[in-house]
Amino acid sequence: xxxxxNLHASTNSKExxxxxxxxxxxxxxxxxxxxxxxxxxxxxxxxxxxxxxxVTDGEVLYDGQNLxxxxxxxxxxxxxxxxxxxxxxxxxxSNTYFLRSALNTIRKSQGLTEIDAMDFLALAxxxxxxxxxxxxxxxxSVNEGFSGGEKKRNEIFQMAILExxxxxxxxxxxxxxxxxxxxxxxxxxxxxxxxxxxIVVTHYQRLLNYIVPDFVHVLYNGRIVKSGKKELALExxxxxxxxxxxxxxxxxxx
Amino acid sequence: xxxVKDYQGTYLAQFQxxxxxxxxGPGWLAEVRRAAIxxxxxxxxxxxxxxxxKYTNVAPIAQVPFQPVAAASATATAESLAWSxxxxxDCPRLVFVNGHYSPGISFLAGLPKGVTATRLAxxxxxxxxALEQHLAxxxxxxxxxFTALNTALMQDGGFIEIPRxxxxxxxxxxxxxxxxxxxxxxxxxxxxxxxxxxxxATVIEGHIGFGEGTYFSxxxxxxxxxxxxxxxxxxxxxxxxxxxxxxxxxxxxxRSSNVTTHSFSFGGALIREDLNAVLNGEGAEAQLNGxxxxxxxxxxxxxxxxxxxxxxxxxxxxYKGVLDGQAAGVFNGRVIVRKDAQKTDSKQSNKNLLLSxxxxxxxxxxxxxxxxxxxxxxGATIGQVDQExxxxxxxxxxxxxxxxxxxxxxxxxxxxxxxxxxxxRDRLRDALFQSxxxxxxxxxx
Ligand SMILES: Nc1ncnc2c1ncn2[C@@H]1O[C@H](COP(=O)(O)OP(=O)(O)O)[C@@H](O)[C@H]1O
Ligand SMILES: [Mg+2]
Numbered sequence: 001x002x003x004x005x006n007l008h009a010s011t012n013s014k015e016x017x018x019x020x021x022x023x024x025x026x027x028x029x030x031x032x033x034x035x036x037x038x039x040x041x042x043x044x045x046x047x048x049x050x051x052x053x054x055v056t057d058g059e060v061l062y063d064g065q066n067l068x069x070x071x072x073x074x075x076x077x078x079x080x081x082x083x084x085x086x087x088x089x090x091x092x093x094s095n096t097y098f099l100r101s102a103l104n105t106i107r108k109s110q111g112l113t114e115i116d117a118m119d120f121l122a123l124a125x126x127x128x129x130x131x132x133x134x135x136x137x138x139x140x141s142v143n144e145g146f147s148g149g150e151k152k153r154n155e156i157f158q159m160a161i162l163e164x165x166x167x168x169x170x171x172x173x174x175x176x177x178x179x180x181x182x183x184x185x186x187x188x189x190x191x192x193x194x195x196x197x198x199i200v201v202t203h204y205q206r207l208l209n210y211i212v213p214d215f216v217h218v219l220y221n222g223r224i225v226k227s228g229k230k231e232l233a234l235e236x237x238x239x240x241x242x243x244x245x246x247x248x249x250x251x252x253x254x
Numbered sequence: 255x256x257x258v259k260d261y262q263g264t265y266l267a268q269f270q271x272x273x274x275x276x277x278x279g280p281g282w283l284a285e286v287r288r289a290a291i292x293x294x295x296x297x298x299x300x301x302x303x304x305x306x307x308k309y310t311n312v313a314p315i316a317q318v319p320f321q322p323v324a325a326a327s328a329t330a331t332a333e334s335l336a337w338s339x340x341x342x343x344d345c346p347r348l349v350f351v352n353g354h355y356s357p358g359i360s361f362l363a364g365l366p367k368g369v370t371a372t373r374l375a376x377x378x379x380x381x382x383x384a385l386e387q388h389l390a391x392x393x394x395x396x397x398x399x400f401t402a403l404n405t406a407l408m409q410d411g412g413f414i415e416i417p418r419x420x421x422x423x424x425x426x427x428x429x430x431x432x433x434x435x436x437x438x439x440x441x442x443x444x445x446x447x448x449x450x451x452x453x454x455a456t457v458i459e460g461h462i463g464f465g466e467g468t469y470f471s472x473x474x475x476x477x478x479x480x481x482x483x484x485x486x487x488x489x490x491x492x493x494x495x496x497x498x499x500x501x502x503x504x505x506x507x508x509r510s511s512n513v514t515t516h517s518f519s520f521g522g523a524l525i526r527e528d529l530n531a532v533l534n535g536e537g538a539e540a541q542l543n544g545x546x547x548x549x550x551x552x553x554x555x556x557x558x559x560x561x562x563x564x565x566x567x568x569x570x571x572x573y574k575g576v577l578d579g580q581a582a583g584v585f586n587g588r589v590i591v592r593k594d595a596q597k598t599d600s601k602q603s604n605k606n607l608l609l610s611x612x613x614x615x616x617x618x619x620x621x622x623x624x625x626x627x628x629x630x631x632x633g634a635t636i637g638q639v640d641q642e643x644x645x646x647x648x649x650x651x652x653x654x655x656x657x658x659x660x661x662x663x664x665x666x667x668x669x670x671x672x673x674x675x676x677x678x679r680d681r682l683r684d685a686l687f688q689s690x691x692x693x694x695x696x697x698x699x
Contacts, residue, residue, distance in 0.1 A: 048649045049645075049648070049649070050645055051645075071648070071654070072645060072648035072649050073648045073649075073651050073652060073653050073654065075649075076648070076649055076650055076651035077651050081649075081650075082649055084646070084649075087646070088640075088642045088643050088645075088646040090643050090646065090647075090661070090664065091664065091668075092663075092664030092665065092667055092668055093660055093661070093664045098647070098650070098660075099650075101652055101656070101660070102647075102650035102651045102652055103651075105651045105652055105653065105656070106651040109651070141664075142646075158650065162650065162651070
């Protein structure tokens with residue numbers, strides 16, 4: 001459902017993505033790992049349409065259409081969702097209002113009827129329960145004053161409500177304690193299905209014990225330098241990222 | 255005086271035309287008026303050379319010979335006012351059209367016993383004793399040509415007197431309407447609010463206008479809060495597109511009184527609002543909130559002064575502005591802490607959101623501290639809509655113009671949230687929403 005070909009992206013004339021190729025099939029879960037600064041978040045943001053990154057080469061096909069032609073909102077309406085590494089705080093906008101507006105715009109674009117406040121609340125309650133989230137979060141301003149863990153859960157909660165077809169998660173595990181990690185992973189796993197693909201970006205292998213991927217890719221210096229099955233994650237965990245540097249330098253890339 | 259022709263003489267003549275009426279009224283008032291017109295003659299209209307008027311050119315006022323409207327032609331119907339923010343509120347109200355009281359659309363039922371809400375002109379002719387003591391005793395006409403002019407020419411307005419201990423549940427609404435008919439016209443609304451000890455009340459002062467005619471509304475309001483009085487006062491502008499409004503609100507606070515003011519500006523072509531609060535008793539508290547939403551070529555200038563004259567007083571001031579189009583804003587917030595005002599606790603902030611490249615804001619906080627044991631902070635911000643927040647909303651499917659609207663609404667709604675009386679908040683949100691909907695525009699690529 002997603003094909004990335006030779007994707008190059010830069011910001012302020014600094015090239016960050018330097019030729020990414022990736023193929024994600026329907027229902028598959030792909031993990032992208034890599035050291036800090038390798039371009040994981042940039043890739044995720046480019047897929048979501050962040051304009052501060054300029055795509056200088058390559059293409060991205062989503063369900064056969066040219067993704068890069070779409071505005072961020074149109075991508076979301078087409079079923080793409082990004083769980084941010086650093087979710088933005090929006091003072092004065094309640095989580096409920098925000099999420100219901102989002103859901104209804106997406107529904108409208110799909111020719112569905114809008115959901116009223118009552119039905120939305122019922123839906124939200126159901127999803128909150130799965131994530132073991134406090135209902136009080138609904139009435140607070142979006143992410144404002146949320147703890148790190150609350151922010152991450154809120155991202156997954158939004159994903160659960162919006163039910164995207166392609167869910168991209170950028171370090172949804174970072175900064176979580178093991179209990180929170182399990183809950184978030186449980187939330188993500190409950191959304192797995194044959195009609196939904198996922199790209200799980202993580203710096204640590206730990207998350208992949210709970211969200212078991214079909215494929216693992218290693219992003220290094222703006223390129224995918226190694227791809228494999230879930231076992232690759234374990235290899236990375238035991239060897240660290242250091243050996244990659246040597247391999248890349250020696251030209252032994254996968 | 256300016257080299258350009260101004261019409262100061264027009265108002266001196268208007269004053270003369272009324273001198274006979276003034277002589278028939280109480281002597282003290284005639285004297286006040288005489289002093290005021292003399293002062294106005296001396297001061298003349300301010301120019302941008304005047305430090306207090308540096309960024310606001312009053313040429314649209316000074317260079318037009320505004321005339322008062324005769325009582326008989328001052329009419330408006332309830333239907334023609336229904337659109338205005340608070341008109342459908344269920345509360346007692348006094349309506350003045352082009353400066354004249356309009357009994358047909360005023361509504362005074364529901365006032366608690368002992369509470370006075372009436373026309374100033376009537377209170378004057380009834381010889382109300384409190385007037386001589388309070389009317390025109392606070393607003394400074396020595397240093398303000400516009401206050402002097404209002405004081406000389408004032409005909410009518412709201413007079414509210416709340417006795418000791420009275421708790422007024424519903425707001426009292428003073429509505430000043432300008433129809434703009436037969437313009438250019440002037441009105442000089444005058445409001446006096448006397449809040450007795452331990453009383454509690456909410457007062458709204460609305461200024462609205464419609465039509466295409468040019469008018470000038472020169473309003474002065476004095477609010478006197480006695481010990482322990484708790485007052486919430488909101489002033490709302492929904493003036494017409496071509497209107498000029500100069501408003502002065504002077505608040506005098508006694509010991510442990512608590513006054514909250516809100517200033518909401520959604521309309522007008524040229525608006526100048528002066529708000530001066532004197533915390534003149536130990537432990538008094540003032541909250542000053544303001545929200546201005548300006549677009550096209552609208553100009554708004556807020557000058558506020560918080561004068562801490564006694565110890566242990568607290569003030570909190572937050573003014574927020576949303577400026578679009580080629581709108582211009584001025585915020586000058588002065589905080590004075592007198593020598594005796596130890597333990598003053600004052601926080602002031604002015605935040606502005608600029609939605610276009612051409613909109614401008616001049617913001618200047620001024621602290622003048624003469625006491626040594628005080629806590630005072632102030633700050634100002636000028637910024638655009640947060641691009642990261644916009645992207646976050648868009649990444650959830652919300653369109654770009656809707657995203658901007660949501661963020662702008664949230665920024666402005668912060669001020670509306672501070673209004674204590676819930677039905678007012680709802681109306682204000684509606685007004686804000688409509689105002690933003692009207693101006694939602696295409697995003698530059
Ligand atoms: N908006 C930006 N402006 C400038 N540099 C950026 C920006 N975003 C990312 N970078 C740079 O690009 C590189 C990759 O960043 P990022 O995609 O965040 O990596 P990762 O998520 O893998 O840690 C880093 O060197 C980072 O400093
Ligand atoms: Mg990252």
